[in-house]
Amino acid sequence: MVNEKKMVGERAAEFVSDGMVVGLGTGSTAYYFVMALAKRISEEGLKISGVPTSLETARLAEKNGIKMYSVDEVDGVDLTIDGADEFDPQLNGIKGGGGALLIEKIIASNSKEVIWIADHSKEVSQLGSFPLPVEVIREGSKHLLAYFTDKGYQPTLRVNDEGEPYLTDNEHYIIDLHLEGITDAQALSEELIHLVGVVEHGLFLDIADKVILAKDGNCQIIEK
Ligand SMILES: O=C[C@H](O)[C@H](O)[C@H](O)COP(=O)(O)O
Numbered sequence: 001m002v003n004e005k006k007m008v009g010e011r012a013a014e015f016v017s018d019g020m021v022v023g024l025g026t027g028s029t030a031y032y033f034v035m036a037l038a039k040r041i042s043e044e045g046l047k048i049s050g051v052p053t054s055l056e057t058a059r060l061a062e063k064n065g066i067k068m069y070s071v072d073e074v075d076g077v078d079l080t081i082d083g084a085d086e087f088d089p090q091l092n093g094i095k096g097g098g099g100a101l102l103i104e105k106i107i108a109s110n111s112k113e114v115i116w117i118a119d120h121s122k123e124v125s126q127l128g129s130f131p132l133p134v135e136v137i138r139e140g141s142k143h144l145l146a147y148f149t150d151k152g153y154q155p156t157l158r159v160n161d162e163g164e165p166y167l168t169d170n171e172h173y174i175i176d177l178h179l180e181g182i183t184d185a186q187a188l189s190e191e192l193i194h195l196v197g198v199v200e201h202g203l204f205l206d207i208a209d210k211v212i213l214a215k216d217g218n219c220q221i222i223e224k
Pocket of ligand 1: 025028029030082083084096097098100101
């Protein structure tokens with residue numbers, strides 16, 4: 001069986017050129033991109049500076065010999081390559097299934113170009129089947145949960161394997177909203193970001209420039 005995540009991850013590594021500052025995404029698809037990039041560095045002598053979007057990716061990149069900097073140590077990022085949980089025909093998406101949405105969004109917002117890499121299951125006609133992650137300050141999270149319940153957003157506090165509240169790299173909680181279809185993503189984004197205690201949410205609107213999608217055994221490049 002074709003490994004679609006590997007296929008798009010390896011294709012994405014071809015978009016990187018010598019001297020670039022590259023945002024390194026997080027997750028099981030971005031894993032293959034980081035590995036393919038590391039291969040180009042060791043085999044072709046490609047010189048790049050990596051900006052990891054999570055501690056998990058930083059560990060992987062370090063183990064594989066990629067030079068790394070934080071987003072504040074660089075003037076800007078040339079290209080960020082990251083996974084997505086869902087994307088729609090306008091290339092708006094949901095991210096944060098792996099909890100890395102905050103730093104992912106900061107790095108993407110400071111990138112000249114953003115490419116998402118996706119297996120075929122990530123392409124949707126309307127966002128919202130995937131639970132929407134909202135990163136929140138721990139203090140007051142109980143009240144945000146109650147607010148989301150009242151709004152009918154069916155919130156759940158994300159927990160780790162031990163059943164304890166999941167902590168992001170920045171030590172916040174994540175509340176997942178089970179919306180079953182988002183009709184106005186822009187309005188929802190505005191609502192969420194203005195709630196006191198919300199740090200960031202997983203709606204990535206007007207951020208991706210391209211998606212490399214695995215479909216029918218090939219890589220399809222979808223441009224905005
Ligand atoms: O927080 C995690 C990130 O947003 C991931 O890029 C996203 O969840 C997609 O992950 P995966 O490639 O493992 O499906």
